[in-house]
Amino acid sequence: MLYSCTALPLKLDVFLPDLLVPREWLAGYPAPALPALDWLLAQGEVTTTGAWPRPLLDAFGAPADVSLAALSAEGEGLEPGDHGWLFAQPVHLRVDLDSVALYPLTGQEISLSESAALVVELNRNFAGQGLLFDAPAAERWYVRVDRDQMPVTVPLRDARRGRLFDHLPQSRGSLSWQAVQNEVQMLLHSHPVNAHREMIGQSAVNGVWFWGEGDAPTRRQHGYQAVFGRAPLLAGLAGRQAGEPVLQPAMAFADIAPDVARAAWGIDALQVAFIRNDVEAWTAALLQLEREVFMPLRAALQGGRVRTLNLALPRQADSLMVALDAGRLEGAGGWWRRWRRPPRSWTSLQQAADA
Numbered sequence: 001m002l003y004s005c006t007a008l009p010l011k012l013d014v015f016l017p018d019l020l021v022p023r024e025w026l027a028g029y030p031a032p033a034l035p036a037l038d039w040l041l042a043q044g045e046v047t048t049t050g051a052w053p054r055p056l057l058d059a060f061g062a063p064a065d066v067s068l069a070a071l072s073a074e075g076e077g078l079e080p081g082d083h084g085w086l087f088a089q090p091v092h093l094r095v096d097l098d099s100v101a102l103y104p105l106t107g108q109e110i111s112l113s114e115s116a117a118l119v120v121e122l123n124r125n126f127a128g129q130g131l132l133f134d135a136p137a138a139e140r141w142y143v144r145v146d147r148d149q150m151p152v153t154v155p156l157r158d159a160r161r162g163r164l165f166d167h168l169p170q171s172r173g174s175l176s177w178q179a180v181q182n183e184v185q186m187l188l189h190s191h192p193v194n195a196h197r198e199m200i201g202q203s204a205v206n207g208v209w210f211w212g213e214g215d216a217p218t219r220r221q222h223g224y225q226a227v228f229g230r231a232p233l234l235a236g237l238a239g240r241q242a243g244e245p246v247l248q249p250a251m252a253f254a255d256i257a258p259d260v261a262r263a264a265w266g267i268d269a270l271q272v273a274f275i276r277n278d279v280e281a282w283t284a285a286l287l288q289l290e291r292e293v294f295m296p297l298r299a300a301l302q303g304g305r306v307r308t309l310n311l312a313l314p315r316q317a318d319s320l321m322v323a324l325d326a327g328r329l330e331g332a333g334g335w336w337r338r339w340r341r342p343p344r345s346w347t348s349l350q351q352a353a354d355a
Helices: 035-043 054-059 068-075 112-129 177-189 192-199 232-238 271-275 279-303 335-339 346-350
Strands: 010-015 045-049 084-095 100-104 132-137 140-145 207-211 226-228 262-266 306-314 319-325
Touching (some): 010 279, 035 279, 035 346, 045 054, 112 132, 177 207, 226 232, 232 262, 279 306
Parallel strands (some): 226 262
Antiparallel strands (some): 084 100, 084 140, 132 140, 306 319
């Protein structure tokens, strides 16, 4: 593929959580064919760094202990101020014989009007406890908290492992967060919104998952000319730089602007399916990424549109950083490095994702 001479050689950092999943999660499912992704992984130099979201925070100059919820709230257009913030992710809790599973709801499964009605009920009941809920999007809720009442929480992506009761928020102040969580479930369960949803065969919004505590965001500098993606966390991080670069949507490489020389791209297409343990939906999303992201990236590296490509691929305990340089690809003087090392592919890296 040839690129216009007016397109700038691009330095691109791609952040892609939930590509490298535990091997037992895919047990019994055929491995998808991903030749373009395998080529990218085989060409790159691999190093390791901290667990997610450390690579993303490092890239934007944010401290590791910053509140992800406060950053995301700012990315939604809310004003974090001096308050503490948590995600209050709306979920469907499904009780099985010996366990409870949580399923985060998507924007296709809950409407903004439903979320607004449920949040009004939560605020009516919890205002006296210093909690203020907000729902800037149907599937994304937040709660503002007094800083001295912030709990210790477990991220939603980690709560899917093990017993759910072992991951409930732990109080550090006088407010009992497990009591708050139980009361939220009772309020949501009895709300007319859920009565209507169950009547028409939809899953009830019968819980929230609190997480994302940390220090208040501070203004930081980063070197990106543009930031692409959909996640409010990206928008919050991008807004840390003077000039306030606007988060630009990008679902495929074709959406990346040609006049940008340094960019970050956050891809969250795999997250919901992984958290919901939906292997089939996750595989379908991965094959779409192969067509719309990995194949075009390979062509862009070979054709000169991309000069350097850095892939940040989180695993359970760390993250792999895969660095590619267009001048060091096979056929451009880099063949001897691949001859001296074992073959690398998505399958080989994924098999070690639970290490």
